[in-house]
Amino acid sequence: MRMLITGFNPFGKVEVNPSQLIVQRLAESRPDLLTLVLPTEYHAAADKICAALNVWRPDAVISLGVAQNRAVIGLERIAVNVDDASIPDNGDVLKTGDLIEAEGPIAYWSTLPLTAMLAALLERGIPAAISNHAGTFVCNHVFYTARHWVEQRGLNIPCGFIHVPGLSKTEGDVTTGMPLEQMVEAVEICLELLA
Ligand code: PCA
Numbered sequence: 397m398r399m400l401i402t403g404f405n406p407f408g409k410v411e412v413n414p415s416q417l418i419v420q421r422l423a424e425s426r427p428d429l430l431t432l433v434l435p436t437e438y439h440a441a442a443d444k445i446c447a448a449l450n451v452w453r454p455d456a457v458i459s460l461g462v463a464q465n466r467a468v469i470g471l472e473r474i475a476v477n478v479d480d481a482s483i484p485d486n487g488d489v490l491k492t493g494d495l496i497e498a499e500g501p502i503a504y505w506s507t508l509p510l511t512a513m514l515a516a517l518l519e520r521g522i523p524a525a526i527s528n529h530a531g532t533f534v535c536n537h538v539f540y541t542a543r544h545w546v547e548q549r550g551l552n553i554p555c556g557f558i559h560v561p562g563l564s565k566t567e568g569d570v571t572t573g574m575p576l577e578q579m580v581e582a583v584e585i586c587l588e589l590l591a
Contacts, residue, residue: 397591400430400454401583402445404461404534407436408483414563414579415460421580429587430454436534437487438479442496442541449545456554456590457542458508460583461535463559467572469517469582470527470559471510475540476503480532491532496540504543506556513586522582523574530557554590558583 401422403415416433423431430452434441449457463470477500479491510526517524530536539557546555560582564573 397455398430398452399456399458399587399590400432400448400452401587402432402434402457402459402538404434404436404441405486407486407534410462410464410562412563413462414560414576415462417563417576418460418560418580418583421576422583434538435486437485438489438491438534438537440487441534441538445538445542446545449542454553457546457556458583458586458590459535459538459542459557461538461557461559462562463531463535464562466559466561467523467574468561469522469524469574469579471506471508471513471524472530472539472557472559473506473510473526473528474503475506475530475536475543475557476532477501477540478532479537483533485534496537497544500540500544504540504547506539507543507546507552508554508556508586509589510556512589516585516589517582520581520585522578522585524582527559530559535559558586
C-alpha cells in the first residue's frame, strides 16, 4: 500500500513546524512512504499536493499540520469549502471567505477511519480527539483540495487530515505542546491502521 504523508513548512509565528519534522523523520525511517513538505501557501500547496497525487496515485493520503493552540492530536472530520483567515499565507495572500472550489460541495468528510484511529491512539496513551473543524486556513485548504481530487476521480481511498499540537516547551512550571517523538508515534499508529 502506497501512502502519502504531507506536512507544512513554518508560517506566521510558528518558527518550527512539527508537521514538517514528523514528515522528515518518517522520510528517513520509512522508505516505503511517499512524503512531501508543502509550502504554507493556499495555491502553491494545493498545486503541489495535486501534482503529487497525479504522479504517485497513492492508496491513502494523510496530511499533517500544526494547530499551535491545541493540546491533543486532532483527527479532523470535515474539510469545508472556504478560505478565511486573519493572517496571510507565506505568499502574503489574505483570504476572506473565498470558495476553494467554485463548483465543489460545501464540505467533505474525512475518509480516514477516525474512530479506530482515536481508539488506537488513546489505548497507547497518546492524547487525541476527533475535531470537527480544521480551521479555514491553508490546512483546511489542502484537506479540501485532496478530498476534492479523490472525489473527482471517483476513487475510494482513505484521505484526511491530522492536526498536531505545537512542539512541547516548558516555561516556568508550565509545559505545553507535545514532544516530537510522541507525535511521530501517533502518526505511525494511524498508518498501521491503514496498512
Ligand atoms: N498549520 C496551518 C497551516 C500550516 C500548518 O501547519 C493551519 O492549521 O491551517
